[in-house]
Amino acid sequence: QQQVKQSPQSLIVQKGGISIINCAYENTAFDYFPWYQQFPGKGPALLIAIRPDVSEKKEGRFTISFNKSAKQFSLHIMDSQPGDSATYFCAASHGGTSYGKLTFGQGTILTVHP
Amino acid sequence: DAGITQSPRHKVTETGTPVTLRCHQTENHRYMYWYRQDPGHGLRLIHYSYGVKDTDKGEVSDGYSVSRSKTEDFLLTLESATSSQTSVYFCAISPGGNNEQFFGPGTRLTVL
Numbered sequence: 001q002q003q004v005k006q007s008p009q010s011l012i013v014q015k016g017g018i019s020i021i022n023c024a025y026e027n028t029a030f031d032y033f034p035w036y037q038q039f040p041g042k043g044p045a046l047l048i049a050i051r052p053d054v055s056e057k058k059e060g061r062f063t064i065s066f067n068k069s070a071k072q073f074s075l076h077i078m079d080s081q082p083g084d085s086a087t088y089f090c091a092a093s094h095g096g097t098s099y100g101k102l103t104f105g106q107g108t109i110l111t112v113h114p
Numbered sequence: 115d116a117g118i119t120q121s122p123r124h125k126v127t128e129t130g131t132p133v134t135l136r137c138h139q140t141e142n143h144r145y146m147y148w149y150r151q152d153p154g155h156g157l158r159l160i161h162y163s164y165g166v167k168d169t170d171k172g173e174v175s176d177g178y179s180v181s182r183s184k185t186e187d188f189l190l191t192l193e194s195a196t197s198s199q200t201s202v203y204f205c206a207i208s209p210g211g212n213n214e215q216f217f218g219p220g221t222r223l224t225v226l
Contacts, residue, residue: 043204044217099170100210102147103173
């Protein structure tokens with residue numbers, strides 16, 4: 001079964017702190033790992049994504065760390081801000097006849113206190 | 115929202131009635147997807163399309179059908195709505211099969 005397990009379900013961080021969300025997958029055919037950010041009443045928006053040929057990708061305050069042997073990847077938000085308060089989803093997919101279908105984690109509600 | 119519109123944005127209907135949700139894109143992307151979002155489940159794929167008239171089932175396709183007669187429109191139909199189909203439905207589009215997906219604003223459906 002193509003599962004992606006995400007933890008924690010919720011996370012509270014103080015302004016300026018580091019937020020860390022973890023995901024684990026089972027299907028070794030997965031080769032694309034995006035993270036989505038969703039604000040209430042809006043659709044998910046791509047935040048950052050990684051492919052397994054690199055172990056880390058950084059875009060501004062957001063970093064994905066990828067561990068292929070452990071089948072795990074994580075999102076780190078540095079210098080967390082109240083505006084980062086949202087729900088975050090990890091996901092995974094693979095190409096070919098899978099047509100890029102995304103399998104999502106269960107989501108993490110992040111609250112950043114001022 | 116990356117040139118994606120969904121209609122209606124909100125709908126309340128009764129059990130047993132048919133419901134059609136529409137996703138419209140202006141990007142001319144080949145791939146389109148329908149997901150449902152429920153608390154504790156993240157987003158789950160219902161159906162997807164990899165071209166006009168080319169569609170296939172996703173993880174939670176029971177009770178749903180789709181049609182794509184032109185590139186820009188992807189319709190999701192609940193043949194006979196049930197309370198378990200109360201959810202928020204998102205359409206997504208992608209230029210390639212294993213690349214970034216752009217999501218629409220969603221449709222909140224309540225089945226009484």
